[in-house]
Amino acid sequence: MGKQRAxxxxxxxxxxxxxxxxxxxxDDDVSKTxxxxxxxxxxxxxxxxxxxxxxxxxxxxxxxxxxxKSILSAGPRSSKYFANLFLEQGHHYKQSQTTRIELDEQDxxxxxxxxxxxxxxQPDNDDDxxxxxxxxxxxxxNAVSLRHLAxxxxxxxxxxxxxxxxxxxxxxxxxxxxxxxxxxxxDERLVESAKRLCTDNFKAIDKRAIVKxxxxxxxxxxHCVAEHFQLTAITYNxxxxxxxxxxxxxxxxxxxxxxxxxxxxxxxxxxxSEDIMPQIASEPAIGFTALARExxxxxxxxxxxxxxGMFALCKRCAEAVVSEYGWKDFNVASALDEFVYGPCASAxxxxxxxxxxxTSFAAALEKAQIDLRTMNQGTDRVKEQVGGLRKDxxxxxxxxxxxxxxxxxYRRELDYTKEELIMLKQELKSLQKKHRMSLxxxx
Numbered sequence: 001m002g003k004q005r006a007x008x009x010x011x012x013x014x015x016x017x018x019x020x021x022x023x024x025x026x027d028d029d030v031s032k033t034x035x036x037x038x039x040x041x042x043x044x045x046x047x048x049x050x051x052x053x054x055x056x057x058x059x060x061x062x063x064x065x066x067x068x069k070s071i072l073s074a075g076p077r078s079s080k081y082f083a084n085l086f087l088e089q090g091h092h093y094k095q096s097q098t099t100r101i102e103l104d105e106q107d108x109x110x111x112x113x114x115x116x117x118x119x120x121x122q123p124d125n126d127d128d129x130x131x132x133x134x135x136x137x138x139x140x141x142n143a144v145s146l147r148h149l150a151x152x153x154x155x156x157x158x159x160x161x162x163x164x165x166x167x168x169x170x171x172x173x174x175x176x177x178x179x180x181x182x183x184x185x186x187d188e189r190l191v192e193s194a195k196r197l198c199t200d201n202f203k204a205i206d207k208r209a210i211v212k213x214x215x216x217x218x219x220x221x222x223h224c225v226a227e228h229f230q231l232t233a234i235t236y237n238x239x240x241x242x243x244x245x246x247x248x249x250x251x252x253x254x255x256x257x258x259x260x261x262x263x264x265x266x267x268x269x270x271x272x273s274e275d276i277m278p279q280i281a282s283e284p285a286i287g288f289t290a291l292a293r294e295x296x297x298x299x300x301x302x303x304x305x306x307x308x309g310m311f312a313l314c315k316r317c318a319e320a321v322v323s324e325y326g327w328k329d330f331n332v333a334s335a336l337d338e339f340v341y342g343p344c345a346s347a348x349x350x351x352x353x354x355x356x357x358x359t360s361f362a363a364a365l366e367k368a369q370i371d372l373r374t375m376n377q378g379t380d381r382v383k384e385q386v387g388g389l390r391k392d393x394x395x396x397x398x399x400x401x402x403x404x405x406x407x408x409x410y411r412r413e414l415d416y417t418k419e420e421l422i423m424l425k426q427e428l429k430s431l432q433k434k435h436r437m438s439l440x441x442x443x
Contacts, residue, residue: 037119038068038070038071038119039119040065040066040067040068040071040115040119044066047066047068048068049066049067049068050068050069050097051066051067051068051069051072051086051097051098051099052064052065052066052067052097052098052099053065053067053098053099053101054098054099054100054101055101055102055103055108055111056100056101056102056103057102057103057104057105057108063108063111065111065112065115067115069082069086071118071119072086072118073086073087075118076157077117077118077120077155077157077158078118078155078157079118079153079154079155080153080154080155080156081152081153081154081155082099082153085099106142106145107145107148107149109142109145110142110145110146110149111149113137113138113142113146114146114149114150114153114155114158116137117146117155117157117158117161118155118157118158138161138162138165140169140174140177140178141177141181143162143165143166143169143178143181144178144181144182144184144185144187144190145181145185146158146162147159147162147163147166147185147187147190148185148187150162166178166190170193170194170197171197172197172201172204172205172206173206175194175197175198175201175205175209176194176198176205176206176209176210176212176213177209178190178193178194179191179194179195179198179213179217180212180213180214180217182194183214183216183217195217195220195221195224198210198221199221199224199225199228200228202221202225202228202244202247202248203243203244203247207247207250207251207254210251210255211251211254211255211258211259212258215259215262218255219270219271222248222251222252222271222276223276225244225248225276226248226275226276226277229241229244230275241278242279245277245278245279245280245281246279246280246281246284248276248277249272249277249279249280249281249284249285249288250281250283250284252271252272252276252277252284253283253284253287253288253291255271256268256287256291257287263291263294263295264295265295265297265300265306265309265310266306268288268291268292268295268313269306269309269310269313272288272313274316279320280316280317280320281320282320282321282323282324285316285317285318285320285321286317286321288313288317289314289317289318289321292310292313292314292317295310297310
């Protein structure tokens with residue numbers, strides 16, 4: 001009876017096990033609408049902005065952003081640049097609440113992404129710095145600019161986020177783009193990474209992207225490819241070596257054709273040296289010959305290194321063309337007419353025309369001589385083979401003659417043996433006859 005009264009008392013007071021004495025709901029006099037998260041977009045009065053950033057790209061163009069000091073100066077995505085700026089501003093009474101920043105057009109276009117990154121806080125994550133979410137607006141074309149902004153405004157979080165994006169995005173397709181952008185921003189670390197990718201994968205990378213590189217980068221890539229090949233030459237066979245050299249010659253020729261303003265004797269000789277391209281493909285050889293013809297070599301001394309280099313290049317090109325197409329198509333009569341009556345014969349005729357004629361003629365003649373030697377060598381080999389066959393035949397005839405003599409000898413011996421056998425048979429018959437006669441006499 002006592003237990004029942006105690007249970008009824010607990011029930012009346014709401015003390016059933018598991019039931020709360022106070023509910024979280026029920027205060028209707030307080031608004032249930034929560035305030036939106038802080039944002040740099042929208043009306044600054046509505047977003048309670050307490051700082052203004054003016055990005056200036058020119059004297060006629062500027063962009064204004066209304067931000068919050070707490071977002072920009074604290075947290076894993078904060079900027080030490082703004083944190084120091086706000087700290088310094090706090091020591092000066094009535095100082096302007098506006099920062100003016102000068103950026104170029106591309107960085108100005110990336111600045112809103114920079115702000116989006118800092119405002120994209122993940123409150124449910126205990127350590128947001130270890131799981132920075134990269135926005136979908138991060139692309140190959142703006143990643144280097146964002147990396148630059150991260151360095152300028154000292155934002156470690158953005159730098160980490162962009163680096164993670166670039167690490168996944170850097171590929172054979174995007175490598176030349178990153179290389180160009182990093183070069184423009186003087187981002188040496190990214191330049192070296194993108195350059196190493198392009199160098200190590202030169203045979204597979206799109207050559208159209210390589211020839212679009214600025215001259216300093218293009219020269220660097222070509223030299224790095226040559227150095228890389230020389231260091232790893234032991235792992236290449238002759239076919240791979242030739243193919244890589246052909247590819248380098250093709251890319252260099254395309255670069256000069258795309259950028260005629262860069263064509264000079266010094267650069268042409270530098271990028272076509274035997275250290276860079278031991279062998280030249282036939283089509284680039286024709287292109288290099290055309291480029292050489294357009295250069296003014298009239299003032300070059302015959303003993304100068306430049307003239308010797310041009311002579312060596314034209315000779316290599318002529319040999320490459322003749323090697324590919326043969327010497328039989330080289331029309332000597334037409335070549336002589338061109339030399340006698342063409343540009344070479346005129347007073348204004350260039351030394352380069354004479355050089356091209358001489359090297360082409362020499363290459364065709366040399367190839368013809370090589371073919372003749374090869375043919376003669378082939379004839380000599382055939383003669384040697386015929387002589388060997390004749391010697392073998394004579395040996396066989398000699399052996400056959402010896403075998404015949406042996407057979408005749410054996411036949412004579414066989415005949416002699418047969419004669420002896422007949423005589424022995426006759427003697428045997430005579431003895432048998434005498435034996436029978438002796439037996440008769442005894443009987």
